Amino acid sequence: MPVPPEYERASAKFYDFLVDARDTADLWSTHVTYTMTQGVLQAFRRRLSTQDAIAFANILPICLRALFVTDWDVDEEKKPFGSREAMTREVKSLREKHNFSIETAIPDVAEALRRHVDEEAFDKLLTQLPEGAVEFWTPRAFKTVSPKK
Numbered sequence: 001m002p003v004p005p006e007y008e009r010a011s012a013k014f015y016d017f018l019v020d021a022r023d024t025a026d027l028w029s030t031h032v033t034y035t036m037t038q039g040v041l042q043a044f045r046r047r048l049s050t051q052d053a054i055a056f057a058n059i060l061p062i063c064l065r066a067l068f069v070t071d072w073d074v075d076e077e078k079k080p081f082g083s084r085e086a087m088t089r090e091v092k093s094l095r096e097k098h099n100f101s102i103e104t105a106i107p108d109v110a111e112a113l114r115r116h117v118d119e120e121a122f123d124k125l126l127t128q129l130p131e132g133a134v135e136f137w138t139p140r141a142f143k144t145v146s147p148k149k
Helices: 010-025 030-045 050-057 062-069 084-092 105-114 119-128
Strands: none
Touching (some): 010 030, 010 062, 030 050, 050 119
């Protein structure tokens, strides 16, 4: 059996994601975007059981899946979903002196990530995860729509 295409092109697809997320967040570097993405993934992972985290990882492209599980302390205490501001502070705490994540880090990564996953499967899985998961992965564009007057 040949190497599946998702493995064969994994690093190119990962770089495509980083460029997309960089442009979505209006950042200047894929290096900055990498740390922001890792912080967002870790903040989300801390709110999931190991079983839910594995289900979530399986929805991600290969390199994002690897980034999601990198440095995972499975004994770390599970956190509740909190305010977007508190979770953004958590994102920014990863490598603090070298982290240039912005206030919209979570919804910006969410927006870019949705363009790189099977969005239908992604949304279905999110509804099976703890309350707060759907909102966590809601892109900024969907949160800023003003109600009609």
